Amino acid sequence: MRTVEELAESVRAQGGKVTSQRVLIWQALRNDKTHPTAEALYERLRAVLPRLSLTTLYTVLNELVEWGDVRRFDTGDGHIHFDPDTSGHAELICLRCHSVIDVPDDEYHAQPAPAPQEIAGYSILMRTEQYYGFCPACRAALATLKEEHGERLTSDTRSIAR
Amino acid sequence: MRTVEELAESVRAQGGKVTSQRVLIWQALRNDKTHPTAEALYERLRAVLPRLSLTTLYTVLNELVEWGDVRRFDTGDGHIHFDPDTSGHAELICLRCHSVIDVPDDEYHAQPAPAPQEIAGYSILMRTEQYYGFCPACRAALATLKEEHGERLTSDTRSIAR
DNA sequence: TTCTTTGCAAATCGTTTGCAGCATG
């Protein structure tokens, strides 16, 4: 994600307006490594912008996504998550509890080359990598379940997504 | 994604039932490289299963996701997409038209090593990589817009996501 | 027969839209 200054300049250059809402949302997101949902960001922003509407938040987030400054993605929990880190890092996503964390640096030596600028005619702005599996807590929970009664691990999947 | 036989065996082993709905959904998805939405799959499946309900389709898809056989992801178009390819391939996603294609083999020589079985205590079942940018058509469209009137490329972003 | 799965209809809830007032450049 670009700096607040770069974003402001870019908006002005296109005839847009640099409002306090935009600036505060940009600031809130820029150093956020928690992969927040819109709702989570909203709660945090209300502390500084009590009049902020969800509408505006979504508008600004969608702008950032279309500009290639922020990535939106789905962890399976029924909420859209946003991530300002466009540096090509890797993420770990749990298939059971839907948590997301960045792969710790020391666990990931095989850092691949940065994204090429063009692939198959596409201009590339951003790259990510995801690993899906079970987090330590869910692994333990699943193991316990398996022990207790060797049968069905996943009972009713009709309520997985949210 | 496992074969239909493996899935059937796995379901039976857990006390589940191998219904025609499950089998037909599995078959429909297994060789699908189009990254379909639930709705798209539903339309295609109605040809062979006219009584199929969306409810059942979502149930079965969610099972597959939780089992690590299928990945669900968001392209930004407001629909969840599903992909049975768990082999760690790379995808190209357009930030403007939200299309997705797999990176063509000949465009992607730097095939990274297969996913490790464990990272930071997580057991890993699946890996993917995504490149975000603009597809050739959207690049051309954006270039034309820029030519015509040098100003705002993205007018109103309030209707991006769907 | 037993217990899981299916399908229908209704509900849910995250996200988007219409529009009037407001603030930026």
Place this chain on the structure above:
DNA sequence: CATGCTGCAAACGATTTGCAAAGAA
């Protein structure tokens, strides 16, 4: 002071749930 942005309330629509009937094992 012109235009783009914001906030409210209402709408939307994809996905999920409750429950009774159907069908594997």
